[in-house]
Amino acid sequence: MTTAAKSQESAWAKKMERLRRRSLPERVLQIFDDAALRAEYDEAKRAADRARILAESDAGNGVFAERATEAARRYAASAAALREASVYLTFRALPRPLLEELLNAHPPTDEQGADGAAFNPDTFPAALISASSTDGMSETEARELLDAWSAPDANALWESAWEVQQEARADRVDLGKD
CATH class of the missing domain: 1.10.287 (Helix Hairpins)
Structure with a gap:
């Protein structure tokens, strides 16, 4: 292997290690x-x-x-x-395979699927809230809050857990030509 190839391989290894160390996005809900x-x-x-x-x-x-x-x-x-x-609830994005596994565990019913749902809206929200909670909220506790809170408050809880799953960490900046 040439010196240039070794240098390129080393540069790539450093870059890959940096990519592996990236943290997943988090979102905090203040209540x-x-x-x-x-x-x-x-x-x-x-x-x-x-x-x-x-x-x-x-x-x-x-x-x-x-x-x-x-x-x-x-x-x-x-x-x-x-x-x-205030009370603070923190949600962290799930790695893609875990999110897909969770979605597959909560498929829409035939009727929900016919309406275009990608997941069962009766079971998936509490499961996602629990899975993405860094505070240790159980699925039972998430269901309890979703059922007991007003619609806007329950939506804020759900949206915090769902939206962090959609946050891109691959920010791009156009620095123009050198």
Whole structure:
């Protein structure tokens, strides 16, 4: 083997090792139930944005700068309080063969298939939520939440688990010609 061929083989081996080490995409669903805390956060964010814009419009005005600093503190405190009061669920993409195996384990009924379904919508969502949960949520627990929560909340849970399966990590950047 020539030196050039060995160099090319070594470069490819390094590249392949880097590709093998890539992590799977993850998605986090933030859940909070305190409407007053959310309203405080939203208002603090709006106030901080307004105060910052006003301070930037008159950079020499110490009063505006002080108000912007105080509004930023209030916003940071409300964001911290919202984070503390939240529950976070993390979902990780499954390797393609595992996702296909899960899909095959939950085929649509004849009627669902006739309507164009690729999987059984009655059984697959809880199975996928459980399989992709990094928190250890069981399929029974996922089914319980899907059945007990409102439609928008249940959809958010399902979408977090499903959408992470669709996220591409092969980002491409066109750097133009050298």
